[in-house]
Amino acid sequence: MGHWDLALAITATGPEKNATISIRGRELLRAQAWHGSMARHASKSDGAFVHPRVGPTDFTTGVWSERGHRPVTLQGVPPCDERDQWYGLGFGAMPTVTHKPDAGGQGERRKQPINGSPYNYSRQSPHRTTTFPSCSLGCPARQALISLDTPDAAGRGGYISQDSRLKSLRPPPLFACKLRPTHAEPRPDLPTQSPHPPLPRRSMAYTSSLHLPKHLLLPNPRRTSRRPSSVSFVPAAAANTSGGVNGHAPEKPTPKPNGKKGVNGINGVNGKKAANGINGKKKGVNGHVNGHADRIHLSVSTGGGQDGSGLRVAFQGAPGAYSEFAAKTALPGCDTVPCRAFADALAAVERGGADRAILPVESTMEGTALRNYDLLLRHDLVVVQEINLFVHYCLLAMPGVRAAEVRRVISHPMALAHCGRALARLGVDREPVEDTAGAVEMLRSNRMLDTAAIASPRAADLYGLDVLAHGLQDESWNVTRFLLLSRPPSPVALPVDSDAKTSMVVAHRGGSMMVLLKVLSAFSSRNINLTKLEVINNEDGASAAAAAGAGGHPPVMILDTKARGAPTLRAFPHVLYVDCEGASHDPRVREAIQEIEKFAVFVRVLGCYAADSTVYDLQ
Numbered sequence: 001m002g003h004w005d006l007a008l009a010i011t012a013t014g015p016e017k018n019a020t021i022s023i024r025g026r027e028l029l030r031a032q033a034w035h036g037s038m039a040r041h042a043s044k045s046d047g048a049f050v051h052p053r054v055g056p057t058d059f060t061t062g063v064w065s066e067r068g069h070r071p072v073t074l075q076g077v078p079p080c081d082e083r084d085q086w087y088g089l090g091f092g093a094m095p096t097v098t099h100k101p102d103a104g105g106q107g108e109r110r111k112q113p114i115n116g117s118p119y120n121y122s123r124q125s126p127h128r129t130t131t132f133p134s135c136s137l138g139c140p141a142r143q144a145l146i147s148l149d150t151p152d153a154a155g156r157g158g159y160i161s162q163d164s165r166l167k168s169l170r171p172p173p174l175f176a177c178k179l180r181p182t183h184a185e186p187r188p189d190l191p192t193q194s195p196h197p198p199l200p201r202r203s204m205a206y207t208s209s210l211h212l213p214k215h216l217l218l219p220n221p222r223r224t225s226r227r228p229s230s231v232s233f234v235p236a237a238a239a240n241t242s243g244g245v246n247g248h249a250p251e252k253p254t255p256k257p258n259g260k261k262g263v264n265g266i267n268g269v270n271g272k273k274a275a276n277g278i279n280g281k282k283k284g285v286n287g288h289v290n291g292h293a294d295r296i297h298l299s300v301s302t303g304g305g306q307d308g309s310g311l312r313v314a315f316q317g318a319p320g321a322y323s324e325f326a327a328k329t330a331l332p333g334c335d336t337v338p339c340r341a342f343a344d345a346l347a348a349v350e351r352g353g354a355d356r357a358i359l360p361v362e363s364t365m366e367g368t369a370l371r372n373y374d375l376l377l378r379h380d381l382v383v384v385q386e387i388n389l390f391v392h393y394c395l396l397a398m399p400g401v402r403a404a405e406v407r408r409v410i411s412h413p414m415a416l417a418h419c420g421r422a423l424a425r426l427g428v429d430r431e432p433v434e435d436t437a438g439a440v441e442m443l444r445s446n447r448m449l450d451t452a453a454i455a456s457p458r459a460a461d462l463y464g465l466d467v468l469a470h471g472l473q474d475e476s477w478n479v480t481r482f483l484l485l486s487r488p489p490s491p492v493a494l495p496v497d498s499d500a501k502t503s504m505v506v507a508h509r510g511g512s513m514m515v516l517l518k519v520l521s522a523f524s525s526r527n528i529n530l531t532k533l534e535v536i537n538n539e540d541g542a543s544a545a546a547a548a549g550a551g552g553h554p555p556v557m558i559l560d561t562k563a564r565g566a567p568t569l570r571a572f573p574h575v576l577y578v579d580c581e582g583a584s585h586d587p588r589v590r591e592a593i594q595e596i597e598k599f600a601v602f603v604r605v606l607g608c609y610a611a612d613s614t615v616y617d618l619q
């Protein structure tokens with residue numbers, strides 16, 4: 001077996017059988033996966049060290065060699081009790097370095113704290129090793145961790161790993177390290193030609209914001225039984241009723257009910273907080289949720305009130321779209337402005353037609369929404385808030401239409417993708433339209449009787465459609481992360497010591513794993529966690545057109561907002577999307593960025609905002 005340059009281990013804590021992981025880029029050529037019981041492992045090395053080379057006697061080992069960026073799928077991992085089963089995955093530029101027979105042996109391992117954490121152990125190694133702790137794999141049921149292993153002259157390298165179970169006092173980042181399908185190219189399961197008459201073009205005549213009837217704004221809290229224990233999960237109604245939410249109003253920390261933490265050391269959620277909650281329970285919003293003891297007090301200086309009143313938030317879609325709910329969750333008092341396309345929403349903010357835009361950028365089921373991320377990079381806007389929304393899909397049809405009569409289903413491409421298996425079972429055609437609520441509105445205004453739409457239960461109420469099926473998504477845990485964007489300078493002021501995140505994009509020359517290693521090292525050496533890392537290696541600009549035809553990707557276009565003269569759009573084939581913990585003006589983060597700037601071609605900080613791992617539920 002050879003030597004891995006970069007290893008990633010994922011602790012699987014959920015009951016799902018398969019994990020699909022893909023990586024875009026040519027530098028990461030091979031993946032190896034293994035899985036085994038953490039309990040069994042623990043008896044060998046106290047549970048804090050995971051090493052694939054311990055050998056097949058200890059672990060069920062499978063190797064998947066993939067070239068290109070096809071997904072690596074771990075099949076048939078048996079269902080497991082919470083926190084018992086783990087997967088490991090290594091990516092590496094193989095096989096330049098050969099592995100000495102005993103290089104990874106147990107005998108060479110030595111407990112050695114890394115980065116001051118008692119939970120990191122490293123095999124003694126003459127070369128510099130770097131730990132990049134605790135990332136998650138787009139799904140809160142799976143916490144991931146990355147270890148770096150820089151080869152020494154003799155070609156030996158040791159894995160460092162960290163058991164993310166032990167990092168229990170903070171919530172695991174929800175969306176990180178997106179080694180998931182990205183679908184920059186058209187998905188094969190979405191038809192290119194429809195046997196149905198073309199869908200009517202929808203006119204965007206909506207002028208007003210979300211004015212839902214009261215009963216729609218006060219949904220029942222979700223059942224809690226299937227929720228992963230490591231994230232807080234808050235019905236949006238709580239957000240809507242709490243007055244100051246999401247850090248937009250000062251809130252006094254409230255002691256936990258019995259002084260105990262929940263599973264994973266995370267504070268109890270779902271109603272164990274301060275007053276004003278629903279169902280007679282206490283409010284679970286932003287008090288001490290997920291171990292975020294003090295909410296950050298954001299000061300909004302663009303004329304908006306504490307709850308966003310007076311602010312116009314542009315979103316893509318018709319009233320009732322998920323994005324609109326996300327906007328209302330972020331800023332309950334805002335006025336929402338429907339736009340035909342995400343690009344229109346962003347342009348509206350740039351031109352002053354709106355104060356904020358809301359953009360879905362990733363989901364637990366699909367990973368990064370690259371098109372939207374690309375949009376973000378093309379505009380001179382800053383990220384000011386993140387919002388995680390649980391997305392529950394329903395199949396909606398005109399009143400009286402039965403499921404058996406449905407021949408075609410229309411919705412936002414992301415919704416169609418998230419419900420792929422259910423739609424295949426139904427044997428219906430799928431057609432993407434601009435947004436979920438727009439699909440519903442289209443059904444109603446055109447009285448389509450052979451077509452159903454995938455949208456939220458609220459959209460059904462709003463437009464008076466029947467719900468044929470609930471929970472259509474292929475995975476029960478389906479969370480979308482939205483970013484709230486503003487014109488620079490950021491209207492949000494964060495204290496240095498606040499629970500913040502900084503998002504950035506790093507462009508580099510490519511051709512080697514070293515840049516990735518150096519970027520990780522810049523953060524790791526300062527004890528800064530990353531909550532997202534996406535590696536994009538696209539074709540160079542000159543061959544972009546040809547490459548696109550051959551399944552390649554055009555370079556990433558990034559607006560250089562600091563270019564001399566005027567902001568300039570620049571093309572970069574090799575890009576990293578990075579979110580780190582900490583405020584951009586935190587000296588550690590600032591130094592890490594300065595270090596990266598020394599070897600990167602280009603770095604742009606996209607924004608600094610309050611870290612919020614709360615998952616809001618709109619059902």
Ligand SMILES: O=C(O)C(=O)Cc1ccccc1
Pocket residue numbers: 316317320321322323324360391412414415434435436437480
């Ligand atoms: O179409 C919508 O309603 C949107 O807001 C976009 C979207 C679609 C699916 C999940 C999350 C956001």
